Amino acid sequence: MAKVPVQFTLNGSEKAEFIESGTTLLHVLRDKIGDTSPKGGCHQGTCGACSVIIDGELRLSCLTLAETCNGADIRTTAGLAEGGVLHPLQRAFLDAFATQCGFCTPGMIMAAKALLDRTPNPSRDDAVEALSGNICRCTGYEPIIQAVLTAARANSQNAA
Amino acid sequence: MELRKDYFADVRKDDLHEIGQPRPRLDSPGHVTGKTAYFADRNFPGMLHLKMVRSPHHHARIRSIDTSEAEKHPGVVRVLTAKDVPHNVYTILILIQIGPEDETVLADGKLRWKGEAVVAVLAETERAAQEAAAKVKVDYEVLRAVFDMEEALKPGAPIVNEYHGRNYYLYDSGECRKVRFGDVEAGFAEADHILEQSYQSSPIEHAPTETTGCVVAPEGNDRFTCYTNTQAMFFTLDNTSIILQMPGSKLHFVGGTVGGGFGGKVDVIVEPIAILAAKLTGRPVSFIYSREEEMQISSPRAAERVVIKDGVMKDGRIVARKVTGYTDAGAYSRHSPYGAQKGAAHYPGPYTIPNVWIDTYCVYTNRTPSSAMRGFGVTIGDFALEVQMDKLARLIGMDPLEFRFINAYRDGDMKAHRQPTEGAALIECMQEASRAANWPVAEKYMAMSSYRKGA
Numbered sequence: 001m002a003k004v005p006v007q008f009t010l011n012g013s014e015k016a017e018f019i020e021s022g023t024t025l026l027h028v029l030r031d032k033i034g035d036t037s038p039k040g041g042c043h044q045g046t047c048g049a050c051s052v053i054i055d056g057e058l059r060l061s062c063l064t065l066a067e068t069c070n071g072a073d074i075r076t077t078a079g080l081a082e083g084g085v086l087h088p089l090q091r092a093f094l095d096a097f098a099t100q101c102g103f104c105t106p107g108m109i110m111a112a113k114a115l116l117d118r119t120p121n122p123s124r125d126d127a128v129e130a131l132s133g134n135i136c137r138c139t140g141y142e143p144i145i146q147a148v149l150t151a152a153r154a155n156s157q158n159a160a
Numbered sequence: 161m162e163l164r165k166d167y168f169a170d171v172r173k174d175d176l177h178e179i180g181q182p183r184p185r186l187d188s189p190g191h192v193t194g195k196t197a198y199f200a201d202r203n204f205p206g207m208l209h210l211k212m213v214r215s216p217h218h219h220a221r222i223r224s225i226d227t228s229e230a231e232k233h234p235g236v237v238r239v240l241t242a243k244d245v246p247h248n249v250y251t252i253l254i255l256i257q258i259g260p261e262d263e264t265v266l267a268d269g270k271l272r273w274k275g276e277a278v279v280a281v282l283a284e285t286e287r288a289a290q291e292a293a294a295k296v297k298v299d300y301e302v303l304r305a306v307f308d309m310e311e312a313l314k315p316g317a318p319i320v321n322e323y324h325g326r327n328y329y330l331y332d333s334g335e336c337r338k339v340r341f342g343d344v345e346a347g348f349a350e351a352d353h354i355l356e357q358s359y360q361s362s363p364i365e366h367a368p369t370e371t372t373g374c375v376v377a378p379e380g381n382d383r384f385t386c387y388t389n390t391q392a393m394f395f396t397l398d399n400t401s402i403i404l405q406m407p408g409s410k411l412h413f414v415g416g417t418v419g420g421g422f423g424g425k426v427d428v429i430v431e432p433i434a435i436l437a438a439k440l441t442g443r444p445v446s447f448i449y450s451r452e453e454e455m456q457i458s459s460p461r462a463a464e465r466v467v468i469k470d471g472v473m474k475d476g477r478i479v480a481r482k483v484t485g486y487t488d489a490g491a492y493s494r495h496s497p498y499g500a501q502k503g504a505a506h507y508p509g510p511y512t513i514p515n516v517w518i519d520t521y522c523v524y525t526n527r528t529p530s531s532a533m534r535g536f537g538v539t540i541g542d543f544a545l546e547v548q549m550d551k552l553a554r555l556i557g558m559d560p561l562e563f564r565f566i567n568a569y570r571d572g573d574m575k576a577h578r579q580p581t582e583g584a585a586l587i588e589c590m591q592e593a594s595r596a597a598n599w600p601v602a603e604k605y606m607a608m609s610s611y612r613k614g615a
Contacts, residue, residue, distance in 0.1 A: 036201035037194025039419070041369040042451040049369055077194040090192040094184065102191030103370045103419030109192065137369055137420045 008072045010035060011079025019066050026050045026061035029076065037078035037106040041135070048134030051107035052076050058114035060133075077106035080113070088158075089113055092151035093144070100138030108134050112148045122152055167588045187417075198419050199387040202375045204444035208237055210437055211289035213279040213296045214457070215271040218526040219305035219318065222269055222278070226297040230281055233295055235288030238441050240280040242268035245436060246405040249323070251493050252428050255398050262323035263492040263529070265403055265433055271300075272320055272491035273528055275457045282437050282445065305526035309465060309486045312525050320491055320524040329489070329497045329522035337504035339518035341576035347480025347515030351471025353555055358467050359544035363460035363488070366533055370419020372458050373448030374430050376438040384435050385412045389419060392426040399428040404436055411435070423532035427459050427494055459531035462496055463488040464503075466544040471515075472552050476566040483507040485520035485541065490529035495536070497522045502537030508576045509545040510586045511567040516576035561594060565605040570612050584610040 003018035010033060017032050026043075029035045029052070041049035043062045050062040053075040080087040086094070089109050099105045108131060115122055115130035122130070127148045136144060165174065190196035227239040242248050245265045254261055267278045279296045283289035306312045306320065312327040320327055328335050348354055374388040390396045393415050401408045418425060434447040449458065464487055471480035485503045489496035500522035507518050533539075553563035565587065573581040587610045594601050 030201070031203050034203070035194075036197075039198070039370065040200065041371070041419075044451060046451075047369055077192075081193055086192065093192045094188045095182075097182070097185065097188075099185065099188045099191040101368075101370070101418060101420045102187060102196050103198065103368075105191040106194040135369060137367060137422070 004067050006066050006070055008069045008074050010074050011076060017066075021067060023066050024062055025052070025059075025064040025066045025069055025074075028066040029061060029074075035076055035078050037076045039103055039106060041103065046135070047104070047107075048111060049104050049107040051110040051134065053110055053114055053117075056114075056117065058111055075110070075113075077109045080109065087113075088151040088154045089116070089148070092147040092154065096143045096147035096150060098139060098143040098147040104134060104136045108136065108144055112144075112151070115148065116152055116155060120152060121156055122149070124149065164592065167592075168585075196417060198370060198417055199375055199389050199415065200370070200373060200446070200448055202377075202387045204375070204377050207375070207444040207446050208282045208284065208437065208441060209286040209289045210434060210445055210447040211281050211283075211286070211293045212277045212453075213281065213293045213298070215267065215274055215276040215278055215300075217271060217300055217302050217305075218274045218307070219303040219320070220271045220300040221303060222267060222271065223299040223301055225279060225299075227279060229295040229297070230279075230292040233283070233288060233292035235284040236281060236292045237284065237443070238282045238437065239292075239296070240266065240282070240433070240437060240440070241278075242266040244440065245403065245433070247403050250399060250403050250428075252395060252399055252495065253493065253498065254402070255395060258493075258497055260323050262321055263494070270322075273526055275528060276491070277433075280433055280437065282441060307525055307527055309463075309488050309521070309523040309525060312523050313521070318526075320526055324524060327524045329493060329500070329524075331497070331501070336519040336521045337501045339504050339507070339516060339576050341517075341578070342480075342515035344480045344482050344515045344517040348469075348471040348482075350473075351479050352474045354469065354471050355548070355552055355555055356467065356469040357548055357551060358465065359540075359547065360465040361463055361540045361543070363463045363528065363530060364533060365455055365458070365460045366420070366422040366424030367455065368418075368420030368422065368424060371449040371451060371454040372425055372430055373446070374434050375444065375446045376431075376434045377444045378438050378442055379412070383410050383412055384438055385414060386431055386435055388413060388415045388431055389417070389421070390415055390425055390428075390431065391418055391421040391423070392428070395426070396428045396431050400432045400435060403428075403432040404439070423461075423534050423536060424458055426532045427529075429458075457528070459490075459494060459529050461533035461536055461539075462490075462499060462530035463527075464540040466507075466541060468507075468544060468548045470548065470552055472556060474556055476556065476558050476563050478511060478513050478552070478567050480515040481508060481513045482517040483519070485518070487520065487522050487537070488527060488530060489522050489524055490527040491524060492529040493522070494529050494531040496530055499530075499532070499537035503541050505577045506538040506541055507545070509542070509549075510569050510584075511549075511564075512569045512573040512581075513567070513576065518576070559601065561590060561599055562601050562605055564590060565601065565608060568610075570610045572612050586610065
């Protein structure tokens with residue numbers, strides 16, 4: 001089958017691959033580029049484990065065709081820490097006991113980051129709404145919501 | 161968090177320095193940075209994808225299987241049927257002598273539940289494997305199926321599993337696990353009231369976010385490394401060794417990181433066939449359940465039916481309890497004979513009852529095989545028992561919490577399965593619950609202790 005070139009920026013570094021037309025971004029990120037932080041939980045857009053940020057928007061990489069991402073800026077949880085220093089969201093998830101099996105965590109963190117990028121001081125309802133597309137089977141969600149609100153407070157204190 | 165130190169003050173050390181303190185999870189740094197390696201994060205050049213052809217019927221005989229069209233499909237490397245599996249009939253608990261072997265890795269002659277694995281297809285891509293699987297032709301003779309446990313136990317019901325020859329697991333105690341303690345009929349004769357109720361539950365799926373699967377890499381020295389999300393590493397290793405007739409020294413299992421298990425990943429299902437596929441093709445193999453397979457094919461918690469008959473006195477004492485429990489194993493044993501047995505030991509609940517009679521049956525039906533899930537064998541029983549306790553309290557017009565104090569087991573009490581009670585703390589838990597929930601009980605109950613005087 002003829003291959004299609006695709007080129008984008010992943011966590012600030014340029015990537016180029018030849019892919020089969022119809023390949024999902026999740027597959028390209030995980031199996032071709034080797035960023036396995038987005039997870040495949042359902043491959044049908046219902047669990048949120050594959051969430052990434054494309055050009056500032058939260059997207060489900062299992063439903064995104066890679067060839068639509070030409071020239072895009074793609075962000076994943078693997079690229080969130082800078083110089084070995086955890087992002088406030090990562091720190092907050094760690095401190096708030098917001099991970100158990102960890103499989104949903106990278107997607108949760110991406111959903112939370114998309115929220116804080118557009119709403120730096122979210123209400124609890126904002127946080128619940130922002131995480132509503134991400135399924136966690138272990139924590140019962142409460143520690144995750146608390147982690148997002150804690151990270152938002154840490155961000156606003158740093159900005160002040 | 162408040163730590164109450166007045167309970168068991170004489171037996172407790174006061175140098176606790178972990179409880180009540182936040183402690184970081186060791187695995188969290190990997191989780192929040194996306195670095196934790198789950199089995200599916202392993203990718204090998206030339207990896208093949210395995211897809212299963214599954215039974216569309218609940219109960220059927222296989223007249224013939226034609227894989228010729230599937231084998232010709234572009235990208236297909238190998239198609240596996242029952243004859244390729246060295247020791248095709250197995251059962252997980254054979255490792256602890258709980259037989260007979262009753263389940264096929266790939267169906268041979270007969271299918272016993274809708275979704276059972278029949279043929280495995282290996283292809284260069286997931287898509288090619290899926291397309292080729294759809295081209296496998298199986299000629300089925302559909303058989304009468306049975307889905308209800310009590311129907312399955314009636315004479316004339318279709319036999320689900322010939323390896324058992326009857327629709328229940330035969331324990332060394334007979335057709336069910338039995339607990340006999342005191343004289344239950346004398347207890348009922350003495351009772352002021354008798355209450356008999358039935359409780360039942362549906363199968364429950366664990367629905368982990370990460371689906372069941374494994375990735376296998378042949379190592380070149382005739383060894384195979386299997387990256388798996390099993391919750392039962394050594395059960396899987398040893399059963400794979402039996403199924404593939406391979407010494408354990410040829411098998412290297414890597415696991416321990418599970419994206420949600422809840423008991424749903426203790427069966428030995430994906431690893432043996434994936435390792436066999438890697439052996440026969442010489443290629444790495446990935447076998448990962450789709451979300452649909454996770455929901456429909458992986459073992460759920462068993463459906464249960466619990467019939468409880470209690471004799472109770474006006475003063476609140478339960479004097480007799482008779483329980484008949486049914487565990488729906490589905491078509492195969494897996495862990496269900498053990499689950500039903502656990503129920504037998506558990507049914508008196510945390511209460512001291514002088515006359516107890518318990519029968520628990522592990523029943524075979526043409527439903528998805530059930531297996532472990534968080535406290536399987538006792539969780540549904542606890543639901544039934546505690547609803548029953550509330551009903552009994554209402555029947556005699558007593559406060560439900562005070563009713564439980566009267567019957568709570570205490571140190572030294574003999575349990576129905578003849579283990580003396582040790583280290584009981586039910587009284588103290590209920591006292592604290594009474595305070596925390598602001599559900600006051602009479603002072604005499606607040607003065608009780610799990611220690612009996614002189615015990």
